[in-house]
Amino acid sequence: MVQLLDSNQRDQLATWIGGRPHHFRLLYKISRDGCSAGAFHQQCDGQGPTVTVLYNTNKTIFGGYLSESWNSYNDYIDDPSAFLFRLQYNGSYNPLKFPVKDSTHAGYGGGDKGPTFGEEYAPDFQTFTETVTKFGNFFSLNGNFNKIGNTYNLNGQNISSITNNSLQVTDLEVYKVEEVIDDIHWREHTDWKNVKMDEIKENLVAYKPSVRANVQTANILLLGEIGAGKSSFFNSVNSAFRGKITCKACCGGFGHSATTMFRKYKIQDKSSGINLSFRLCDTRGFEEEFTQDPQELDCLLDGNIPDRYPFNPMIPFTADFPGYIKDPDLGDKMHCVVFVIDGSTVDEMPDKVYKQIKDFRIKVNHRGLPQIVLLTKLDKISSDVNNDVTNTFTSSAVRDAVDKVADIMGLPRSHVLPVKNYESETEIKTEINILLLEALRRCLDYADDFIDEQIDDLPPKMNKLTLQQGLAKETIH
Ligand SMILES: Nc1nc2c(ncn2[C@@H]2O[C@H](COP(=O)(O)OP(=O)(O)O)[C@@H](O)[C@H]2O)c(=O)[nH]1
Ligand SMILES: [Mg+2]
CATH class of the missing domain: 3.40.50.300 (P-loop containing nucleotide triphosphate hydrolases)
Incomplete structure (x- = not known):
């Protein structure tokens, strides 16, 4: 099946984010755009709220949400609404949310880094740096989640139960999260007579x-x-x-x-x-x-x-x-x-x-x-x-x-x-x-x-x- 967030997963993320209903628009997908920090920043910086999703080869789907924009200034992103999440574990739908503890280090906008959650040198979760090439049908991301729990509250979970111990992914996507305003036309069309x-x-x-x-x-x-x-x-x-x-x-x-x-x-x-x-x-x-x-x-x-x-x-x-x-x-x-x-x-x-x-x-x-x-x-x-x-x-x-x-x-x-x-x-x-x-x-x-x-x-x-x-x-x- 073509991998993209399905409707259940989108609904779950929207519920966690809260407020009005949300719409997810794909900004970046490594299987389509290539896995490089440059491509990620070019397509995702300054876009407002985003959700980053990883699909690993252990059939586990996890990632993080930031309500503030990504940047390439080598600077922290302060965001009290940020959270990490797991949507699927070992092929089964199994959603969990992990809220930020220290909002001043919710994200890091490193120009040579892919999406990074937590501190620069001890990130909870860093997806990749520079460029990663595809091997077979997956990418072996060169990031890490060694310090997971540093900045985010794991509510009793651990690396293994969140990520299923693999940064070998078939895809990584970043979606822009937009609020849906009822009755507003998303494409102009007025005349039905x-x-x-x-x-x-x-x-x-x-x-x-x-x-x-x-x-x-x-x-x-x-x-x-x-x-x-x-x-x-x-x-x-x-x-x-x-x-x-x-x-x-x-x-x-x-x-x-x-x-x-x-x-x-x-x-x-x-x-x-x-x-x-x-x-x-x-x-x-x-x-x-x-x-x-x-x-x-x-x-x-x-x-x-x-x-x-x-x-x-x-x-x-x-x-x-x-x-x-x-x-x-x-x-x-x-x-x-x-x-x-x-x-x-x-x-x-x-x-x-x-x-x-x-x-x-x-x-x-x-x-x-x-x-x-x-x-x-x-x-x-x-x-x-x-x-x-x-x-x-x-x-x-x-x-x-x-x-x-x-x-x-x-x-x-x-x-x-x-x-x-x-x-x-x-x-x-x-x-x-x-x-x-x-x-x-x-x-x-x-x-x-x-x-x-x-x-x-x-x-x-x-x-x-x-x-x-x-x-x-x-x-x-
Ligand atoms: N509800 C609904 N059913 C549709 C629509 N278009 C096709 N169908 C039904 O889908 C089935 C397959 O349609 P068909 O035209 O034979 O598909 P084809 O194989 O692509 O030619 C039929 O039972 C159609 O009645 C639609 O817009 N709405
Ligand atoms: Mg036909």
Whole structure:
């Protein structure tokens, strides 16, 4: 599983910190940013309250909280609210808090040191100094907790029962702790009215991809773990344009993907009868049991796979398959990749699925394709959103999920779009449509950027795609 603080652990820390509800925003993560005092200070100094969390190879999670900012002045941080904590011991959730005894030495802002709690020369807990390189899948931190209990009150516990005797960690993270103010929008969004929905719909009906590129439809590829809501997203967008709930794409399923065929779905706007100029391309999902073939994924991105190709996890797609598109042009290619992620199981994404997504993103990045995350099932993470979708951008649970996914995927938060698919509803709803169609509009904007980029600044009758396809074909045959 991708390691990040889960919801229980965040709630426990928030309870210890006290006051208003809190939100945790990841500032620094050694598995992502590298383990160096310089990187830590650059990303965490002056950020106000933070929590430092270590995950060691003995399945124990512990760390410390400071309500005052980290600094690099080689000076003490005076903080009566500071505490050390243990969240998990030997794989079991087992939270304990250790308050500061001598607040004048709560933390030490050493320029050459990672997070340090306690005195400079006899710290309760010093994570690391200078730089530590990764060895295998862990970091052997060069800090120590020899003087633990000097500055913090251990309430009868000891080094062993707090840290399980290991500074060999798979990760160390620093989160900024922010107060959540109810009813404040964490992302601007005010208009949920019918007029707004009609405006977005009209805009999408009028949408045409770049004329210069001679591309008739923008292709949006939906990818992600099985059950995340890819097929449901297509059904929901289709419903929005049909004006009633539709269920064209097969969704649900028992353990394996209900989507067995590659589909480049077209959508028609019911009221105008106009066929829309984009395709939602639905795929089999990533799953733990089967790894998707890397060449099949290349073919998917490069437009070699025909509509209605029946996926077979045992026999990957090759150039021998009838219908193989040998010389795809820009119009056959994918123009934007959408990772569909179930917001209610962000904490539980299996390692194997995460690895498949990560490997796939290398291919996507290589082609310069724009990427978006659709975060689905908001109704399952927030009862406020379940009652009323207009609460999406004030819900702290949704915000937490957006932040977590952005951290896992290494994408800017603005690329993570929360949506709610039609699931239990029997009639379409304006606010659900607005959320879905705004997300779709964003995918099309990104697709346009990509298409434009392919044809800009290149000699006539030749574009980057032709070049890339040439390279890709060399590797296929
Ligand atoms: N509550 C809720 N359920 C959803 C949502 N999106 C999809 N589902 C359900 O999740 C299950 C899997 O969805 P599906 O679209 O087949 O996932 P796929 O494998 O990614 O195509 C189905 O039972 C859907 O009804 C959502 O936004 N909210
Ligand atoms: Mg599906």
